[in-house]
Each structure stands twice: as C-alpha cells, then as structure tokens.
Amino acid sequence: xxxxxxxxxxxxxxxxxxxxxxxxxxxxxxxxxxxxxxxxxxxxxxxxxxxxxxxxxxxxxxxxxxxxxxxxxxxxxxxxxxxxxxxxxxxxxxxxxxxxxxxxxxxxxxxxxxxxxxxxxxxxxxxxxxxxxxxxxxxxxxxxxxxxxxxxxxxxxxxxxxxxxxxxxxxxxxxxxxxxxxxxxxxxxxxxxxxxxxxxxxxxxxxxxxxxxxxxxxxxxxxxxxxxxxxxxxxxxxxxxxxxxxxxxxxxxxxxxxxxxxxxxxxxxxxxxxxxx
Amino acid sequence: xxxxxxxxxxxxxxxxxxxxxxxxxxxxxxxxxxxxxxxxxxxxxxxxxxxxxxxxxxxxxxxxxxxxxxxxxxxxxxxxxxxxxxxxxxxxxxxxxxxxxxxxxxxxxxxxxxxxxxxxxxxxxxxxxxxxxxxxxxxxxxxxxxxxxxxxxxxxxxxxxxxxxxxxxxxxxxxxxxxxxxxxxxxxxxxxxxxxxxxxxxxxxxxxxxxxxxxxxxxxxxxxxxxxxxxxxxxx
Numbered sequence: 001x002x003x004x005x006x007x008x009x010x011x012x013x014x015x016x017x018x019x020x021x022x023x024x025x026x027x028x029x030x031x032x033x034x035x036x037x038x039x040x041x042x043x044x045x046x047x048x049x050x051x052x053x054x055x056x057x058x059x060x061x062x063x064x065x066x067x068x069x070x071x072x073x074x075x076x077x078x079x080x081x082x083x084x085x086x087x088x089x090x091x092x093x094x095x096x097x098x099x100x101x102x103x104x105x106x107x108x109x110x111x112x113x114x115x116x117x118x119x120x121x122x123x124x125x126x127x128x129x130x131x132x133x134x135x136x137x138x139x140x141x142x143x144x145x146x147x148x149x150x151x152x153x154x155x156x157x158x159x160x161x162x163x164x165x166x167x168x169x170x171x172x173x174x175x176x177x178x179x180x181x182x183x184x185x186x187x188x189x190x191x192x193x194x195x196x197x198x199x200x201x202x203x204x205x206x207x208x209x210x211x212x213x214x215x216x217x218x219x220x221x222x223x224x225x226x227x228x229x230x231x232x233x234x235x236x237x238x239x240x241x242x243x244x245x246x247x248x249x250x251x252x253x254x255x256x257x258x259x260x261x262x263x264x265x266x267x268x269x270x271x272x273x274x275x276x277x
Numbered sequence: 278x279x280x281x282x283x284x285x286x287x288x289x290x291x292x293x294x295x296x297x298x299x300x301x302x303x304x305x306x307x308x309x310x311x312x313x314x315x316x317x318x319x320x321x322x323x324x325x326x327x328x329x330x331x332x333x334x335x336x337x338x339x340x341x342x343x344x345x346x347x348x349x350x351x352x353x354x355x356x357x358x359x360x361x362x363x364x365x366x367x368x369x370x371x372x373x374x375x376x377x378x379x380x381x382x383x384x385x386x387x388x389x390x391x392x393x394x395x396x397x398x399x400x401x402x403x404x405x406x407x408x409x410x411x412x413x414x415x416x417x418x419x420x421x422x423x424x425x426x427x428x429x430x431x432x433x434x435x436x437x438x439x440x441x442x443x444x445x446x447x448x449x450x451x452x453x454x455x456x457x458x459x460x461x462x463x464x465x466x467x468x469x470x471x472x473x474x475x476x477x478x479x480x481x482x483x484x485x486x487x488x489x490x491x492x493x494x495x496x497x498x499x500x501x502x503x504x505x506x507x508x509x510x511x512x513x
Contacts, residue, residue, distance in 0.1 A: 062513075067486060067487050069486070069487060172333050206513045207512060210330055210334070211333045211487065213487075237510075237511040237512070239480050239484060241477040242473045242477055243473055243474065245477075247458070248460075250459065251461060252457070253459040
C-alpha cells in the first residue's frame with residue numbers, strides 16, 4: 001500500500017499551470033502601470049575559434065535585465081569537464097542550469113566508464129535536452145573542447161540545432177563579432193594569433209552592441225590543459241567620478257532602538273593567525 | 278534561422294511559439310538618451326548624453342540632445358528622434374514669429390507655456406518626446422521646466438528625463454534636494470559643484486543604462502551667455 005507521504009515523481013517537461021495565472025496578473029499589473037519582472041538575459045557577444053593547438057573561447061561580461069545592466073562582471077564561460085568549456089548566451093538562468101546539468105552528467109559518465117568525455121557526446125546530450133523542451137529553454141551555447149579525436153567547436157541553438165564549424169559567434173553582438181572573424185580567420189592559426197582574433201571579435205561586439213560590454217574573458221583549451229583568463233582584458237572605461245559621495249554615520253535617522261542581549265558562554269577558543277605578509 | 282531571432286524593432290524575440298502573430302506598423306521608435314537640467318541661483322545647466330540608438334544597435338555616437346533656443350534658454354529632448362527634430366524646428370519657427378511680432382525674445386517661462394500648448398495640440402497622436410527646458414527667468418535666476426509627452430509641465434529646481442531618468446532622479450533628490458538625510462548642512466549649489474555633480478551622475482548612469490553613453494554635452498546658461506562643454510563617457 002502506498003504511503004500517504006511518499007512524494008510523487010513530477011510529470012516530465014514543463015508545468016504550464018501558472019500560465020493562466022500569469023496572464024491574469026499581467027492584466028492587473030498593466031492597469032496599475034507596473035511591469036511583470038523580466039528574466040535576466042545575457043544579451044551577449046560570445047565567440048570561439050579552432051586553432052592549431054586547441055580551441056579558444058571568448059565572451060564579454062555584461063548581463064542585462066531589459067535596458068538595465070544587472071551584472072557588470074558575469075561569468076559566461078562555464079566549466080563542463082576538464083577538457084571542455086561552454087559559452088552561453090540567452091536567458092542567464094537557462095545557460096547556467098543547462099551547462100551545470102551537462103557537467104554533472106558527464107562527470108558521472110567519466111566515473112562509470114573511466115574515460116574522458118568526448119565533445120560529440122556533450123553536444124548530443126545538449127541537443128537532445130534542448131529539442132525536448134521545444135525552445136522553451138532560451139540558451140544558445142558555444143561548446144569547445146579537446147579530446148582524443150582532435151579540437152572541436154560546436155554551436156547548439158535553443159531549439160536544438162547544432163553546427164560544427166572552425167569559428168563561431170553567438171548572442172546579440174554576433175554579427176559584429178562575425179565580421180572580424182570572417183575577415184581574419186585562417187585555418188591552423190598559432191595560439192597567440194587566435195587569442196588576439198577572439199579578443200578583437202568580442203571587442204567589436206562590445207563596441208557595436210548595447211547588450212554587450214565591460215570586460216573580456218578568454219578560455220584557452222589545449223591538450224596540455226586549460227587556461228581560463230578572467231578577465232583577459234579589463235574595460236578601459238573606469239568610472240572617474242570627481243567628488244566623493246560618502247555619508248557620515250547618523251545621516252539616516254534612527255527612530256527606535258531595541259537591544260536584545262545574547263547570553264553566551266565560551267565553550268572553546270581557538271586562535272588562527274592571519275597571514276598579513 | 279537567424280533572421281527570426283530579431284523581432285520588429287531590432288530587439289531579440291522571446292523564444293517560444295505563440296501562434297500566428299499580427300504585425301502592426303508602429304509610428305514610434307525609441308532612440309534612447311538621457312537629459313538632465315539643474316537650476317542654480319544665477320545659472321542653469323542642461324546636460325544630455327550624445328548616443329542615438331535603436332534596439333541593440335547604435336545609430337550615432339555624436340547626436341547631442343540639447344538645442345539652443347535663445348541666449349537664455351536651452352531645451353533638452355529625448356525619446357523618438359524624429360519627433361525631437363520636428364518639435365525643435367517648430368519651436369524655432371514660433372520663436373522667430375514672436376520676435377518679429379513683439380520685437381523681443383521669448384522669456385523661458387513664455388517658451389515653456391508655449392511648448393505646453395504645442396504638445397497638447399497633438400493630444401491624440403503625441404510627440405514621443407520627453408522635454409526639459411533650462412534657462413534664466415526675467416529676474417536672472419535659474420529656471421527648469423519639465424514636461425511630459427502631452428504638455429503637462431511644472432517649474433522645478435532639477436529634473437532628469439529620458440531612459441536613465443529613474444536612476445538619476447533619486448540621486449539628484451538626495452544630493453541637490455538633501456532628501457533622506459539628517460543633520461546635513463543645506464549649502465546652496467554653486468556652478469562648479471553643480472557641473473561636477475552632473476558629470477559624476479552621468480558617469481554612473483552610463484555604467485548601468487545601456488542606452489546612455491558615448492559622450493556628455495553640458496550647456497551652462499548664465500547672463501554672459503551659453504557655454505558648452507563635452508566630456509567623454511563609456512562607449513560600450
């Protein structure tokens with residue numbers, strides 16, 4: 001006999017019960033001139049290039065929520081496995097959770113089979129999941145990695161489409177970045193040249209696209225290992241405010257004060273020296 | 278596939294299938310930009326950024342939004358650029374007509390009243406413009422008049438309008454109006470401190486608002502005339 005407190009496994013896919021509630025709320029909110037909260041999108045420029053020794057991935061660091069910059073230093077290059085990293089554009093929560101899920105799955109696979117995962121496997125898992133959700137997960141991903149079969153760069157779209165290409169850009173600044181990549185990409189480039197190319201592509205996205213900005217992150221994946229340079233280049237625009245805007249204590253008036261003494265007895269005391277060298 | 282990513286006005290579309298969609302032509306478009314005006318004892322400052330944008334793209338990095346009307350008045354207009362241009366042309370023409378009929382320049386207060394009637398004349402197909410007039414009144418004191426798109430206006434000491442107005446207005450309320458502060462001396466604002474404050478406030482707005490940036494154009498109105506200053510801002 002089933003116990004009454006056993007949790008039911010939820011039905012697969014999305015639960016759309018709240019859609020009608022949201023529509024009703026939106027109607028009420030619009031009448032009161034307030035808007036429903038917008039999900040944070042990464043409105044981004046991400047790019048990837050395959051070079052002679054490995055794969056170079058790059059991304060900007062601005063996350064926008066509508067027209068406001070929500071995060072000036074957000075990390076868009078996500079860890080998948082020791083030999084694979086993934087850049088994500090689209091809805092921030094979707095890219096983070098999807099790449100996290102992929103990373104966990106691949107770790108379990110590595111432990112089960114004793115092998116490093118291949119890039120094609122990661123791509124197939126991503127494609128399978130995004131297609132199953134019919135585009136409701138708004139994540140455009142660039143997956144790059146080095147495995148026993150070589151250096152690979154793939155893109156996975158939100159509806160589940162994939163593409164295997166030597167150079168790539170995604171996000172709202174993709175057209176600007178692609179212009180630079182189309183102009184200067186050559187097959188089998190040297191590592192330093194590839195890093196400069198990706199940096200220039202992201203920089204062009206940052207300048208031309210309002211959804212991208214701030215700093216540039218670069219991730220270099222080679223057979224020897226991974227070099228995650230964050231930030232590769234800091235934005236040259238530092239805020240140079242002329243006056244200092246500090247407030248004296250007491251500027252905010254205290255209306256009431258209530259002090260609750262906490263009676264504690266010392267049970268154990270340990271001293272740890274800080275290394276202030 | 279990528280052509281479907283961008284909707285009508287260049288913004289990225291939401292990723293879900295919503296059934297057949299009827300596309301309607303919208304006569305308006307939002308070109309971004311922030312305007313700010315501060316009135317002092319014997320001066321007025323009107324400042325605006327110079328970025329003209331649409332969707333996620335930049336049309337121009339050098340399109341200031343303050344326009345000189347007379348020797349004692351400057352207007353800042355942000356919103357839909359097409360309407361800003363037409364509105365300033367209409368105001369210029371009306372100023373000329375007034376000068377020819379009355380043999381004197383319009384005062385700031387008169388320009389404000391006239392603009393209110395011009396805007397309300399288009400009550401049912403409004404000019405999509407957020408206006409702020411800054412200048413000197415008849416006594417030589419600083420005056421700021423702020424408008425909504427259909428002509429409602431009032432005289433203020435300071436006002437921010439445009440895309441970053443919601444971020445700037447509380448900061449001005451605190452620094453110029455001394456709101457939400459206790460035990461602080463209410464020092465009157467002098468011209469140098471006001472200009473520094475305006476520059477700092479725009480630097481902050483450019484950090485967090487994507488539509489504000491590139492450069493800042495400051496017009497300082499005193500009885501000697503109108504002085505212009507340009508300061509660079511974030512370009513990303």
